Amino acid sequence: MSNTRRYIIDEQGERIGVLLDLEEYQQLTRLTLPDAELLVGLSEAELQALAYSALAPAEQNRLDDFLARNADGQLPEADQVALDHLLHYVDQLTILKTRARYTLAHHAGTLSSS
Numbered sequence: 001m002s003n004t005r006r007y008i009i010d011e012q013g014e015r016i017g018v019l020l021d022l023e024e025y026q027q028l029t030r031l032t033l034p035d036a037e038l039l040v041g042l043s044e045a046e047l048q049a050l051a052y053s054a055l056a057p058a059e060q061n062r063l064d065d066f067l068a069r070n071a072d073g074q075l076p077e078a079d080q081v082a083l084d085h086l087l088h089y090v091d092q093l094t095i096l097k098t099r100a101r102y103t104l105a106h107h108a109g110t111l112s113s114s
Helices: 022-030 044-051 057-071 077-113
Strands: 006-009 015-019
Touching: 044 077, 057 077
Parallel strands: none
Antiparallel strands: 006 015
């Protein structure tokens, strides 16, 4: 950001306003949250990593095992509970990945419209 800020000062010498150059204004307005689904505070590289993340291999193997045994009707109740928790975790990961992709798309649209 540039440092070409000018302050509006009242009669007592108190700063009551600020004038920004257009570039600084545009950068600051991009920082506001127009949408609660946007992920903030992450770099583009971090958002990319998150958007393309996957379940850890050990957890994916565990999920595959649970699903196969569940399809065969051989899943005990305790494992059914574990499967439900794991599916909830997968759902949350999917939501987070989608929000990362959404944020990346928002940044791309914001940058191309500037």
